Amino acid sequence: MKLTAISSSLFLSSISVVAAHNGHHDDLQMPLDYVKYPYQAVYHPGDNEVTADSIFSGITTFARLPWVKCLGREKDAAFDIAFIGAPFDTGTSYRPGARFGPAGIRAGSRRLTLYGGYNVPLAVNPFLSGLKIVDCGDIPVTPYDNNYAIKQIEEGHKELLQRTAFSPLGNDTSTGKPLVPISADGKHHPRIVTLGGDHTIVLPILRSIYSAYGAISVIHFDSHLDTWKPQVFGGAPSEQAAINHGTSYSSLQHGAIRTTLSGPADYTNDDASGFQRIEAREIDTIGTDGIIKKIRETVGDKPVYLSIDIDSIDPAFAPATGTPETGGWSTRELRTIIRGLDGLHIVSADIVEVAPAYDTNAELTTMAAADVLFEVLSVMAKTPLGKIAQED
Numbered sequence: 479m480k481l482t483a484i485s486s487s488l489f490l491s492s493i494s495v496v497a498a499h500n501g502h503h504d505d506l507q508m509p510l511d512y513v514k515y516p517y518q519a520v521y522h523p524g525d526n527e528v529t530a531d532s533i534f535s536g537i538t539t540f541a542r543l544p545w546v547k548c549l550g551r552e553k554d555a556a557f558d559i560a561f562i563g564a565p566f567d568t569g570t571s572y573r574p575g576a577r578f579g580p581a582g583i584r585a586g587s588r589r590l591t592l593y594g595g596y597n598v599p600l601a602v603n604p605f606l607s608g609l610k611i612v613d614c615g616d617i618p619v620t621p622y623d624n625n626y627a628i629k630q631i632e633e634g635h636k637e638l639l640q641r642t643a644f645s646p647l648g649n650d651t652s653t654g655k656p657l658v659p660i661s662a663d664g665k666h667h668p669r670i671v672t673l674g675g676d677h678t679i680v681l682p683i684l685r686s687i688y689s690a691y692g693a694i695s696v697i698h699f700d701s702h703l704d705t706w707k708p709q710v711f712g713g714a715p716s717e718q719a720a721i722n723h724g725t726s727y728s729s730l731q732h733g734a735i736r737t738t739l740s741g742p743a744d745y746t747n748d749d750a751s752g753f754q755r756i757e758a759r760e761i762d763t764i765g766t767d768g769i770i771k772k773i774r775e776t777v778g779d780k781p782v783y784l785s786i787d788i789d790s791i792d793p794a795f796a797p798a799t800g801t802p803e804t805g806g807w808s809t810r811e812l813r814t815i816i817r818g819l820d821g822l823h824i825v826s827a828d829i830v831e832v833a834p835a836y837d838t839n840a841e842l843t844t845m846a847a848a849d850v851l852f853e854v855l856s857v858m859a860k861t862p863l864g865k866i867a868q869e870d
């Protein structure tokens with residue numbers, strides 16, 4: 479599907495928003511009750527209710543979603559969208575610290591549901607869309623052995639992805655016809671949003687995604703290519719050193735690129751990997767609309783995996799990252815571009831390279847990461863991973 483104008487593609491894609499997302503009720507699928515009365519003091523001495531529950535208190539999960547021990551005691555728990563941390567940073571080439579990314583992003587996400595969580599430009603409240611959305615905590619990851627850690631991440635991710643989604647796909651809203659899964663294995667998989675972690679984690683995640691969907695499109699927002707040959711990182715003195723956060727990709731659309739290179743050959747290698755590039759500076763000439771249009775033309779209507787390096791945002795807005803590059807997009811611009819993916823089948827996503835130790839006390843970076851994921855979650859909530867069955 480090649481679209482000539484972004485406005486028409488947004489219109490077309492909004493048609494298939496699902497009916498099945500309504501009508502489900504399970505109190506696990508919503509953030510905690512404080513959403514209804516964010517300022518109400520819950521604790522009254524003598525009452526049975528003794529849990530302080532406002533956005534600045536209590537135990538922090540992503541957007542204050544229910545914590546489900548999906549990889550432990552509750553390994554049969556079903557959900558539609560799960561947040562999971564991958565606290566791995568032993569693949570970093572510059573500033574380490576992304577192992578604290580999941581905890582930092584959760585802290586930065588506390589305010590997401592303060593006013594209820596309705597996304598005005600996308601006209602959806604993902605938390606009240608009927609989907610069961612949970613925080614599964616973190617995948618246990620060793621900091622001592624990268625090969626083993628990558629295996630842990632792949633298996634942890636697969637463990638979640640290979641469950642059957644909680645809500646049925648339902649019917650297409652425009653035709654009323656039943657939807658069938660878009661996966662290669664015919665199963666209705668839940669979606670996983672991974673909190674990194676350095677960018678190395680995307681390699682095992684894509685292996686997991688491949689097990690369910692086969693070959694898919696990847697949209698990669700990053701100031702860097704991440705298709706570098708290991709030699710660019712000082713050679714690969716061992717098999718271990720060849721696995722790092724700059725060498726994890728093998729397919730499709732980059733956005734926000736602005737890194738320096740070892741030379742033009744890096745682009746030749748990137749081309750050979752099958753990537754289309756959008757340079758960060760293109761925002762000055764074609765704007766966010768032009769960037770959205772380019773991405774959608776490349777991706778078409780294929781299932782998409784979305785990987786967001788926080789360093790696609792300028793360090794003025796998101797300083798706490800492993801390899802900062804000036805000249806990036808603002809938080810507002812990246813959020814606009816992600817909303818422009820409305821209607822795409824985003825099968826899963828991640829945000830990586832958030833290293834909270836380099837943040838300001840105002841939590842600029844972790845808030846930016848959480849808010850960007852709010853846009854991703856909203857886009858996911860609007861479009862089910864289903865298609866109308868082909869009659870033959």
Ligand SMILES: [Mn+2]
Binds near residue numbers: 789
């Ligand atoms: Mn990067």
